[in-house]
Amino acid sequence: MKKSKLNKEEILHLAKLSNLTLTNDEIEKYRKQLEETVEYVENLNELDTRKVEPTSQTTNLTDVFFKDGVENKRGLSQNEAMKNAKNKKNDYFVVKRIM
Amino acid sequence: MFKPVIGLEIHAELKSKSKMFCQCSADYFGKKQNSNTCPVCLGLPGALPVPNKKAVEWAQLIGKALNCRLNRNSKFDRKHYFYPDLPKGYQISQYDEPLCSQGYVEINQKKFRIHRVHLEEDTGKLIHSGVDTLVDFNRSGVPLVEIVTEPDFDNAEDVKRFLEELHTIIRYLGVSDADMEKGSMRMEPNISLRAIENGEEKRQQFELPAYKVEVKNINSFRFVKQAIEYEIERQKEILERKETPAQETRGFDEKKQITYSQRSKEEAHDYRYFPEPDIPPMTFSREYPDSIKVPELPAQKMKRYMAEWKIKEQDALVLTRDINTADFFEMVISKCKVPSSKQIPNPNQSIANLIINKKIATTMPVEEFAAKAMELLQPKKTDEKALYILINQLIKTNPKVAEDYKKGKTNAVMFLVGQVMREMKGQADAKIVREQLENELKKR
Incomplete structure (x- = not known):
């Protein structure tokens, strides 16, 4: 079994894409954890899948739609929508200015 | 010598009743901030998106009107990027199996190819204020059709004409307001220049230049033209210095009529597309495309006015730019009985003139307009x-x-x-x- 190796740069790239700031300790910690995860998934390589059609889902369902129309049963009020937000102002979610 | 290579991305919000993957209202305009959401469009954990059938049909209608192939198999994918207007950290879009591909639009005997038409969800709205960016998710999840052309344009005027035609087509289909001021239609040109030697394009003419510049946030056809013209000159100058323009996203400043670098979006894009596991794939029968009915389109209408009613080309063009004007004209024609005479050789053209020159207010009911038109078009008896x-x-x-x-x-x-x-x-x-x-x- 080929051992996958993730390097520091790859971890930093992933952190950047996820908008995370990692300490040096964290970089090493996540590098190891992610490496283990990738290794675990690599177990799948042991299966012979030559005769298996590629798929992207496991339910065997197709064509699940809803008919256009407004239905408020699951709608959230402004209060409910904002309830768990850490930073808010005048009923807007707030982040540090990005532009 | 350089030749411009221009491709376009156009986004149009569909005017379905509900959003793309949930049943919140798609009509978010003017609503109180964050008052039009649910767990799906707010990206709360565990919420399950389900596609809106009408949005799928309308995207296919647009595709068919643009002479695209409607694909038998299609699916949704997750496009990952981190931006505050995107609550889930990914946008549900389509990657390798779009609903429609390989179409074209013909304008003045020139064919401009359509690469694909696909469906995705709109993002929330950002307001930049002081040290904050404020987020309103009312628009999050509104169905958005993306139309991508091939890089078939080499001048700004053709781009403008194409966009005007596309805008008219979408309005004819009745699937989107395509209102640029409200942002329900957005246009992004990709512009680069290809070197031509001795008046001949290099052997690599089918290869695209090594860079491209995308201009975002343009909200009128005229501004698209100005932005492209500015970019062509800017890039030419850089290339003449034997340098390569940076591959980047630029914004357009309407007042100064220039484009400017948008540094915040320059980071390397790595969207990590993968199939949306929460939405089963879509399948369509061989006969299905026949059930999507495309109405008579502006170009066809124009041809018919010229052939059937002998309307002048320029007038036929004016009459068909807006479906309401075209409908009005056709209804008046059907109600007006004006015999042709020496003075009025073509009553249809005369009616067209009355509408175009606004001789009679076109705001009045068709019957009234027709009556007035008949009165005006009575052959004059001269004493x-x-x-x-x-x-x-x-x-x-x-x-x-x-x-x-x-x-x-x-x-x-x-x-x-x-x-x-x-x-x-x-x-x-x-x-x-x-x-x-x-x-x-x-x-x-």
Whole structure:
């Protein structure tokens, strides 16, 4: 079994894409954890899948739609929508200015 | 020498009743901030998106109107990027199996190819204020159709015409307001320049230049044209210095009519697309595309007006730019019974003129308009005797005009024609009046 190796740069790239700031300790910690995860998934390589059609889902369902129309049963009020937000102002979610 | 290579991405919000993957209202305009959401469009954990059937059909309708192939198999994918207007950290879009591909739009005998038409969800709205960016998710999840062209354009004027035609087509289909001021239609040109040597394109003419510049946030056809013209000059200057323009996203400043670098979005894009596991794939039968009915499109309507009703090309164009005007015109034609005569050889063209020149307000009901049009287009009965007297009287009281006419200023007669028409309160045929006037003037 080929051992996958993730390097520091790859971890930093992933952190950047996820908008995370990692300490040096964290970089090493996540590098190891992610490496283990990738290794675990690599177990799948042991299966012979030559005769298996590629798929992207496991339910065997197709064509699940809803008919256009407004239905408020699951709608959230402004209060409910904002309830768990850490930073808010005048009923807007707030982040540090990005532009 | 350089030749521009331009491709376009166009986004149009669909005016379905509900959003793309949940049943919140898609009509978010003017609503209180964050008052039009649910767990799905707010990206709360565990919420399950389900696609809106109408949005899928409308995206296919757009595709079919653009001569695309409707694909038998299609699916949604997750496009990952981190931005505050995107609550889930990914946008549900389509990657390798779009609903429609390989179409074209023909304008003035030129074909511009469509690469694909796919469906995705709109993002929330950001307001930048002081040190904060404020987020309103009312728009999050509204169905958005993305139309991508091939890089078939080499000048800004063709791009403008294409976009105007596309805008008209989408409005004809009735699937989107395509209102650029409200942002329900957005256009992003990709621009680069290809080197041409000795007037001939290099052998690598089918290869695209090594960079491209995308201009975002343009909200009028005129601004698209200006942005492209500015970019062509800017890139030319860089290339002439033997440098390569940076691959980047730029914004457009309407006041200064220039593009500017948007550094915040420059980071390397790594979207990590993968199939959306929460939404089963879509399948369509071989017969299905036949059930998508495309109405008569502006270009076809224009051709029909010219062939069937002998309308002038320019007028047929004007009449078909807006579906409401075209409908109005057709209804008036069907209600007006005006016989063709010497004075009115083509009543249909005359009706077209009345609408285009706004001789009668087009805001009135069709019946009223038709009645007025018939009245105006009645062949004028000219009282020959009264006309003769009036003409002689006017020539006498305007000796200067008669003199001018004799000196060869034949246009002077038009002044008298106007006077006669006014005196006769329009109850005369201008052609006959002019003939008679010239006859009398020549006698003197």
